[in-house]
Amino acid sequence: MTSAMPTASAGGPIRVGLDIGGTKTDAVAIAGDDIIGRIRRASGHGDEAVIANVVDSVRELQAEAGFDLADVRSVGVGIPGLVDAAKGRVLHAVNLGVETLDLAALSGARLGVPVAVENDVKAAALGAAAIRGANTGTSMAYLNLGTGVAAGIVTGGVLWRGARGTAGEVGHISVDPAGRLCTCGQRGCVETLCGGGALARAWGRPGALPVRDIFDAADQGDTEALLLRADLSRGAAAAVRILVLSADVETVVIGGGLTALGERLGDGIRTALIADAAGSPFLRSLRLDERIEMLPSGSPAAALGAALVGSHVPEQEIAVHG
Numbered sequence: 394m395t396s397a398m399p400t401a402s403a404g405g406p407i408r409v410g411l412d413i414g415g416t417k418t419d420a421v422a423i424a425g426d427d428i429i430g431r432i433r434r435a436s437g438h439g440d441e442a443v444i445a446n447v448v449d450s451v452r453e454l455q456a457e458a459g460f461d462l463a464d465v466r467s468v469g470v471g472i473p474g475l476v477d478a479a480k481g482r483v484l485h486a487v488n489l490g491v492e493t494l495d496l497a498a499l500s501g502a503r504l505g506v507p508v509a510v511e512n513d514v515k516a517a518a519l520g521a522a523a524i525r526g527a528n529t530g531t532s533m534a535y536l537n538l539g540t541g542v543a544a545g546i547v548t549g550g551v552l553w554r555g556a557r558g559t560a561g562e563v564g565h566i567s568v569d570p571a572g573r574l575c576t577c578g579q580r581g582c583v584e585t586l587c588g589g590g591a592l593a594r595a596w597g598r599p600g601a602l603p604v605r606d607i608f609d610a611a612d613q614g615d616t617e618a619l620l621l622r623a624d625l626s627r628g629a630a631a632a633v634r635i636l637v638l639s640a641d642v643e644t645v646v647i648g649g650g651l652t653a654l655g656e657r658l659g660d661g662i663r664t665a666l667i668a669d670a671a672g673s674p675f676l677r678s679l680r681l682d683e684r685i686e687m688l689p690s691g692s693p694a695a696a697l698g699a700a701l702v703g704s705h706v707p708e709q710e711i712a713v714h715g
Contacts, residue, residue, distance in 0.1 A: 406466035407458075410520075410700025411450050412513060413443070413472045415488030415540075420450040421696040422458050422465075430458030431693060438490040443472075443483075447500040447508070468508045469703025470496060471516030471695050478558075478702075481510045511702040513695060514561070518545025519552055520698025521646045521688055532643050534561065534636040535694075538629060538658075539649035542584040546640050553640070560640075563632045564588065583635070586628025589651055592621055608657055625651075626661035630669055633662065633681055648688035648695075659687045 412419040422430040432453050437446045474486030481497020501508035518535035532548040542564030546553040564584035565577045572581025585591045593603035600606040610618035633645045663682040670676035
């Protein structure tokens, strides 16, 4: 982390960040540039459970790291769904059973600490930039490959939201009008190719980790698995091209649940980028395969980014995550 990112001074007040997912929550406490505590716990379902999760996560971190609530300057929450960041309101977080929830006000009142709320992928983009030590002269995109596909863009240490908060929504750009039907109603969206949910539906076989099963079956020569693995690589490659060509970011950092596949994922994306550029001197000149980085699986980027979000009051707009 660098001075370009909004952090507490070394040895100063503590900031807490929570990455609330559909099933689990990752929470960190930071002081200065240091993560002084980290916990993981189950996420609740429904308004009251989500509020309680924020409060209980902070209290568990207190016990883990041994700090007082009076030392906490802010709490930031990264959460899926539609987020009105200015009002701290969560809208349509379906996986959490939330329709409309004034999360910042309600959890902040219980804690007695200012709470800020941000879209989970955009928070993760800030965290990834901090981990990389991105300075004011750099730009990067964070591409989240998980159940769905979305991205956040950071330039000079600042999150770029766009006019209506949709900057980085590459998952719902159609790259194959004759492709699979997407949950958004279009066909052939990037997400239908490299989203974990879409791949699991296309695979259609039981298993706890369907995308890993696809890769394993492809290694054994399964024809269907080979096609789906190729879809994932070309879909992610398309997302990288879109991010670089539209925002001209220097680096695309790839994170999300699918990074558990490690270099099997990264190598496939790089190979697809090289293949796509083979017939295009223009694409070859961009060296896209050299501009991607893989975020290590289990990285605290999303929770760290949420802690950074909590350190400032965002401008009013609604951020979308597909």
